[in-house]
Amino acid sequence: MTPRIRFLHTGLALTLVAGTVLLAGCTAVVPLEPAADAVNPTCADLIVRLPTSVASLPERETNAQATGAWGTPSAVLLHCGVAVPPPTTLPCLTVNGIDWIEDDSDAPLYRYTTYGRDPATELVIDSDKVSGSTVLVDLAQAVGNIPATGQCLGAADLLLPTDGEKVAPAP
Numbered sequence: 001m002t003p004r005i006r007f008l009h010t011g012l013a014l015t016l017v018a019g020t021v022l023l024a025g026c027t028a029v030v031p032l033e034p035a036a037d038a039v040n041p042t043c044a045d046l047i048v049r050l051p052t053s054v055a056s057l058p059e060r061e062t063n064a065q066a067t068g069a070w071g072t073p074s075a076v077l078l079h080c081g082v083a084v085p086p087p088t089t090l091p092c093l094t095v096n097g098i099d100w101i102e103d104d105s106d107a108p109l110y111r112y113t114t115y116g117r118d119p120a121t122e123l124v125i126d127s128d129k130v131s132g133s134t135v136l137v138d139l140a141q142a143v144g145n146i147p148a149t150g151q152c153l154g155a156a157d158l159l160l161p162t163d164g165e166k167v168a169p170a171p
Contacts, residue, residue, distance in 0.1 A: 030069040037081035038066035075129035092152030096140035116150030
């Protein structure tokens, strides 16, 4: 093989390797819609503290204010500024000091919404790709920057009347 052909082969190989590396490093922006209260300054406090990985999934760039995404394809989506949920009969989980309402009606996509925090934060987690509990643990510190104004209550927290007496609700 002549030096010129060897040089061309080497140049072509380097170009292919460089192109492959560049394309592998490029991931598309995740298209999301901002929540109604995404401009709330408290959401900014949350977003600047989001981790670069969640459940070992890398953070992705999004195109909407007060949002986050992790995984390729995205397995975890976050929206800050969603409507504050009213009391509900859906399960409420407390993970690392954060109360989350769990909605599994679209399983394997699980929707978790903070309870007792204004603005509220919503997560959509693909349970086929990632553990919801791991995600909630990994995001607890960032979400904790939105102050708690209330908490979940369960049946054990209620004072129930006995034998016809009336009891005022617990403060």
